[in-house]
Amino acid sequence: MRQRVDGRKVRGERRRTEIIEATLRVIERDGVAGVTHRTVAREAGVPTTSTTYHFASLDDLLIATLISCARDMATEVYWMIDRARSRGSRGAEEVANLLAEALGPRRGRTMAEYELYLLAARRPELRPAARRWLDVLTSMVRHDDEVAFRVFLAGIDGLLIQGLIDDEPPTAEELRPVVDYLLKPR
Amino acid sequence: MRQRVDGRKVRGERRRTEIIEATLRVIERDGVAGVTHRTVAREAGVPTTSTTYHFASLDDLLIATLISCARDMATEVYWMIDRARSRGSRGAEEVANLLAEALGPRRGRTMAEYELYLLAARRPELRPAARRWLDVLTSMVRHDDEVAFRVFLAGIDGLLIQGLIDDEPPTAEELRPVVDYLLKPR
DNA sequence: ATGCTACCTGAACGATAGTCCCAAAATATC
DNA sequence: GATATTTTGGGACTATCGTTCAGGTAGCAT
Numbered sequence: 001m002r003q004r005v006d007g008r009k010v011r012g013e014r015r016r017t018e019i020i021e022a023t024l025r026v027i028e029r030d031g032v033a034g035v036t037h038r039t040v041a042r043e044a045g046v047p048t049t050s051t052t053y054h055f056a057s058l059d060d061l062l063i064a065t066l067i068s069c070a071r072d073m074a075t076e077v078y079w080m081i082d083r084a085r086s087r088g089s090r091g092a093e094e095v096a097n098l099l100a101e102a103l104g105p106r107r108g109r110t111m112a113e114y115e116l117y118l119l120a121a122r123r124p125e126l127r128p129a130a131r132r133w134l135d136v137l138t139s140m141v142r143h144d145d146e147v148a149f150r151v152f153l154a155g156i157d158g159l160l161i162q163g164l165i166d167d168e169p170p171t172a173e174e175l176r177p178v179v180d181y182l183l184k185p186r
Numbered sequence: 187m188r189q190r191v192d193g194r195k196v197r198g199e200r201r202r203t204e205i206i207e208a209t210l211r212v213i214e215r216d217g218v219a220g221v222t223h224r225t226v227a228r229e230a231g232v233p234t235t236s237t238t239y240h241f242a243s244l245d246d247l248l249i250a251t252l253i254s255c256a257r258d259m260a261t262e263v264y265w266m267i268d269r270a271r272s273r274g275s276r277g278a279e280e281v282a283n284l285l286a287e288a289l290g291p292r293r294g295r296t297m298a299e300y301e302l303y304l305l306a307a308r309r310p311e312l313r314p315a316a317r318r319w320l321d322v323l324t325s326m327v328r329h330d331d332e333v334a335f336r337v338f339l340a341g342i343d344g345l346l347i348q349g350l351i352d353d354e355p356p357t358a359e360e361l362r363p364v365v366d367y368l369l370k371p372r
Numbered sequence: 373a374t375g376c377t378a379c380c381t382g383a384a385c386g387a388t389a390g391t392c393c394c395a396a397a398a399t400a401t402c
Numbered sequence: 403g404a405t406a407t408t409t410t411g412g413g414a415c416t417a418t419c420g421t422t423c424a425g426g427t428a429g430c431a432t
Contacts, residue, residue, distance in 0.1 A: 033218070117347065118300055118301055154348060162320070178337055186370045
């Protein structure tokens with residue numbers, strides 16, 4: 001008996017999230033350009049019309065994917081910072097490792113995130129979601145050195161973007177001195 | 187008599203460059219997603235098949251556009267640096283002004299450049315072209331503090347990307363302290 | 373059982389995409 | 403001038419796109 005209505009609703013939500021996850025995989029593989037109702041449906045293993053049933057349009061699907069992706073990124077970054085802090089280190093090594101990971105094994109995911117990022121540049125309604133991971137980071141640091149923190153965030157973004165057009169991803173060792181310099185206080 | 191062959195070639199090249207310029211305008215307006223043979227042809231004022239005649243495929247058109255765009259960007263950045271140097275200043279104000287311009291009046295162009303940038307992330311053959319403006323900058327500075335320079339480049343890229351998802355573009359005055367801090371030596 | 377509702381899906385429609393084909397025009401070569 | 407080559411432009415073919423639609427299925431109240 002226990003909440004059959006919820007059970008049904010949960011099932012519906014599950015489909016939705018499966019489609020969103022499939023969309024993200026498609027973007028990782030082929031980019032936003034590769035996202036169609038049919039490719040997403042095939043990736044998710046659902047009939048084509050299922051994507052149009054759960055999302056009013058392809059645009060809504062992309063928007064939902066960006067929001068989900070940004071939320072994942074934000075929580076991930078949150079725990080990364082938290083872990084680095086609990087170790088008591090200044091975090092330079094941790095940051096270098098994470099950058100190397102984002103440009104190596106997780107390269108597709110990183111590309112997807114920046115493609116959705118640029119999508120937000122053209123659609124104002126997506127910007128709050130795209131800014132979320134920046135906001136999470138901003139909320140975690142003291143505000144007495146705002147300029148230095150903005151420079152740090154910009155540096156991270158720049159290193160990631162530039163790392164994406166390297167022929168082979170930089171290693172954590174190569175990244176380390178750059179991150180060190182970036183974190184060094186003036 | 188004088189070089190009829192060149193004359194013909196020039197005319198052919200002219201069509202080509204017109205199509206490339208039209209492609210860039212389309213990307214500025216609607217993004218890479220809006221680029222089709224037909225939209226580009228309409229923008230350039232040429233018949234649809236003209237784009238397929240001068241470029242073997244849509245991909246070739248995008249590649250040619252990226253290369254042209256990167257070359258323009260590189261020469262522009264070159265003269266910007268040169269001007270800043272001749273003024274004897276450290277260039278912080280000049281850089282802040284250029285960033286504000288890139289995020290304000292030239293916002294569409296900046297978006298186009300980063301979309302093509304991300305395109306290069308997925309296609310190795312585009313990467314040399316995408317890296318060109320970085321190379322131009324790199325070749326202009328002394329190599330005795332490479333790390334600092336890499337941080338500077340990453341910072342610029344990050345500030346531009348993040349500025350693209352601001353609801354209203356930052357002014358040169360707002361950018362100034364950040365650029366100042368970014369340029370400050372450790 | 374009988375509706376009622378939310379959930380799901382196969383088939384199909386109209387629009388638009390990339391690209392090919394062929395003839396006309398322009399240009400170069402003899 | 404005659405011929406060959408390049409360039410141009412209109413039309414059409416096929417594939418795929420987003421989306422609609424009509425119907426099917428499963429849980430729930432009456």
